[in-house]
Amino acid sequence: MSELPKCEQPGCTGHLGKFDDCKSEALYMLTLDGTDERTGDVDFGSCLSLVILASDESVALDDGPTVILPSGAYLVECVSSGAVYAWREDDESSARATFDALDARYEAWLNADDSDLDACVAAVRADMAEDGATDPDPYVTDEAASMYGVTRADVLAALA
Numbered sequence: 598m599s600e601l602p603k604c605e606q607p608g609c610t611g612h613l614g615k616f617d618d619c620k621s622e623a624l625y626m627l628t629l630d631g632t633d634e635r636t637g638d639v640d641f642g643s644c645l646s647l648v649i650l651a652s653d654e655s656v657a658l659d660d661g662p663t664v665i666l667p668s669g670a671y672l673v674e675c676v677s678s679g680a681v682y683a684w685r686e687d688d689e690s691s692a693r694a695t696f697d698a699l700d701a702r703y704e705a706w707l708n709a710d711d712s713d714l715d716a717c718v719a720a721v722r723a724d725m726a727e728d729g730a731t732d733p734d735p736y737v738t739d740e741a742a743s744m745y746g747v748t749r750a751d752v753l754a755a756l757a
């Protein structure tokens with residue numbers, strides 16, 4: 598077996614997949630105790646944690662070295678591929694600005710996720726008109742309906 602790529606952390610046992618380096622893994626472990634502030638989720642495409650360390654923190658990795666994280670403001674991002682990225686911001690206010698920006702986008706995304714029957718019906722009507730169709734049945738799929746947060750039956754009823 599070839600050796601896993603190692604980061605600069607002394608004692609590093611190598612990295613594959615989820616984490617680029619020991620620091621990312623250590624920061625990710627800090628987010629698991631639930632004391633961080635968190636926004637987003639994997640369905641949204643990104644989950645971001647804000648970790649503020651008032652003092653240096655040492656984190657013992659499973660089967661790995663103990664990582665010393667200097668005090669500061671960190672962001673830990675989990676993306677839908679499963680990868681975790683962690684980095685240190687210059688200060689708490691810049692970390693918070695990045696966090697708040699994603700939080701605002703996430704809130705907007707959550708609100709936009711509300712069901713929108715009218716928009717779905719309009720889209721189906723437009724498709725049917727394009728083809729000169731009169732039967733909506735083939736134009737309404739479960740996937741299309743769920744994209745609008747409605748059910749296929751709702752859409753067909755609205756078109757009837």
Ligand SMILES: [Zn+2]
Binds near residue numbers: 603605609612618
């Ligand atoms: Zn490492």
